[in-house]
Amino acid sequence: MPGAPQTERPTSRSRKLHPRLESVFDTVVTRNPAEREFHEAVRGVLGTLGPVIERQPEYLEAKLVERICEPERQIIFRVPWTDDRGSVQVNRGYRVEFNGALGPFKGGLRFHPSVSSSIVKFLGFEQVFKNALTGLPLGGGKGGSDFDPKGRSEAEVMRFCQSFMSELHRHIGEYTDVPAGDAGVGEREIGFLFGQYRRITNRYESGTLTGKGLTWGGAQVRKEATGYGCAYFAEEMLRTQGSSLSGRTVTVSGSGNVAIYAIEKAQQLGGTVIGCSDSKGYVHDPAGLDVELVKQIKEVERGPLEDYATHRPGASFVPGARLWEVATEVALPCATQGELDADDARKLIESGTVLVVEGANMPCTPEAVGLLREGGVLFGPAKAANAGGVATSALEMQQNASRDSWTFEYTEHRLVEIMRDIHRSCYEMSGECGVPGDYVVGANNAAFVRVAEAMLAMGVT
Ligand code: NDP
Numbered sequence: 001m002p003g004a005p006q007t008e009r010p011t012s013r014s015r016k017l018h019p020r021l022e023s024v025f026d027t028v029v030t031r032n033p034a035e036r037e038f039h040e041a042v043r044g045v046l047g048t049l050g051p052v053i054e055r056q057p058e059y060l061e062a063k064l065v066e067r068i069c070e071p072e073r074q075i076i077f078r079v080p081w082t083d084d085r086g087s088v089q090v091n092r093g094y095r096v097e098f099n100g101a102l103g104p105f106k107g108g109l110r111f112h113p114s115v116s117s118s119i120v121k122f123l124g125f126e127q128v129f130k131n132a133l134t135g136l137p138l139g140g141g142k143g144g145s146d147f148d149p150k151g152r153s154e155a156e157v158m159r160f161c162q163s164f165m166s167e168l169h170r171h172i173g174e175y176t177d178v179p180a181g182d183a184g185v186g187e188r189e190i191g192f193l194f195g196q197y198r199r200i201t202n203r204y205e206s207g208t209l210t211g212k213g214l215t216w217g218g219a220q221v222r223k224e225a226t227g228y229g230c231a232y233f234a235e236e237m238l239r240t241q242g243s244s245l246s247g248r249t250v251t252v253s254g255s256g257n258v259a260i261y262a263i264e265k266a267q268q269l270g271g272t273v274i275g276c277s278d279s280k281g282y283v284h285d286p287a288g289l290d291v292e293l294v295k296q297i298k299e300v301e302r303g304p305l306e307d308y309a310t311h312r313p314g315a316s317f318v319p320g321a322r323l324w325e326v327a328t329e330v331a332l333p334c335a336t337q338g339e340l341d342a343d344d345a346r347k348l349i350e351s352g353t354v355l356v357v358e359g360a361n362m363p364c365t366p367e368a369v370g371l372l373r374e375g376g377v378l379f380g381p382a383k384a385a386n387a388g389g390v391a392t393s394a395l396e397m398q399q400n401a402s403r404d405s406w407t408f409e410y411t412e413h414r415l416v417e418i419m420r421d422i423h424r425s426c427y428e429m430s431g432e433c434g435v436p437g438d439y440v441v442g443a444n445n446a447a448f449v450r451v452a453e454a455m456l457a458m459g460v461t
């Protein structure tokens with residue numbers, strides 16, 4: 001961004017709002033009362049947009065920030081279903097179609113008891129910018145339900161998915177809105193959802209959902225993509241410092257889809273991953289995790305991570321505690337929002353952590369992000385670092401559209417290129433904004449410009 005004005009430097013810590021954005025944020029809070037996660041996500045982005053706003057005042061005149069903060073469409077619906085005992089259960093379903101300027105709405109579905117309007121809106125808002133960073137033709141959206149799949153039989157999960165899709169099907173399609181998985185939604189759930197979509201519409205529209213199974217329209221590497229992408233992004237960040245993951249200790253929170261494949265790729269890149277976690281506690285394995293054992297327990301058996309320590313001499317399970325108390329050089333939070341707070345950040349800084357890269361969406365609290373930056377820890381924000389999943393969803397859509405299927409090697413090669421491009425555009429933009437190496441500022445400004453330019457071109461929509 002040549003000639004960027006010398007306004008106050010928008011560091012991650014002092015995310016002071018540009019004066020022209022204060023009223024925009026106030027409106028978001030008034031319009032979306034008590035939606036803490038959504039407010040936090042909006043505040044995080046608006047607090048870093050000073051440089052582009054100063055340079056392009058037409059963005060303000062066109063009320064682009066106001067428009068970007070307001071979802072294009074929000075759908076909330078009843079999801080009734082019958083459990084194995086014959087009792088009727090009622091859940092709430094959501095789909096927020098946040099911004100379609102760059103392509104069809106795209107983003108995952110989350111099934112978790114904590115899902116609310118606030119959670120879906122924060123995820124949808126972040127998705128708009130994440131998808132823009134991929135450089136691929138993707139708008140942003142998100143959805144899900146407060147349904148808790150834990151402890152439910154496969155038949156119950158299927159009936160729930162069928163009921164959910166009985167409403168959702170009228171809102172989605174390969175040119176309108178393309179859901180995928182997120183926490184609590186993997187290949188099994190996408191299968192049930194796709195089956196019901198096909199049955200209702202009588203159309204085999206592969207491009208309507210991504211994350212499908214490999215034998216029915218899915219893409220190689222989609223399952224691995226978010227975790228792999230996160231590890232590749234970490235490697236790129238270290239490369240700017242003349243360093244790498246090789247020989248470093250790594251901890252990865254969570255033991256779900258993102259965490260497992262972040263562990264696998266970090267190991268392939270030469271790191272020693274000494275811990276991971278689930279909602280009940282963490283595993284410490286100083287010799288390096290056996291990722292196949294984690295897969296067996298969490299993917300195949302859908303069991304508790306605690307079982308890991310019973311199979312692995314030298315490993316221990318620490319119940320009810322956070323992984324961040326384990327000293328590590330690299331930390332990859334890959335579980336859930338708000339899982340790494342200011343106290344955790346202090347512990348990481350004291351123990352000599354050099355890099356924190358977000359695999360989950362918004363896992364670090366704003367205070368934690370500020371402390372890490374002040375403490376000299378390199379920080380990779382989610383919307384850049386975990387974009388490999390949605391990018392590979394776009395590759396799945398490409399293959400579906402051309403009725404083609406690519407090899408694992410070719411698809412991974414494409415993923416690596418995309419992650420490098422995302423890294424480069426964030427890094428370059430951080431320099432243009434006067435804060436080289438601040439990936440939060442770089443990612444937000446680079447993404448905002450892409451969405452804003454498309455919206456400007458399309459007039460007031
Ligand atoms: P999964 O449901 O596969 O796994 C979530 C994991 O996090 C589980 O191991 C769960 O434990 C654990 N967990 C939940 N809460 C906590 C907690 N408070 N402390 C420690 N561990 C916890 O979800 P995904 O891996 O798909 O998603 C993880 C994150 O990554 C989410 O933020 C999601 O939005 C984001 N993401 C996902 C993408 C994808 O493609 N799937 C793409 C981009 C981002 P337990 O097993 O006990 O429930």
Ligand code: 2IT
Pocket residue numbers: 106107108109127130178179180181182183210361386387389390391393
């Ligand atoms: O948060 C995310 O980027 C995802 N859950 C993946 C979305 C997708 O459409 O693949």
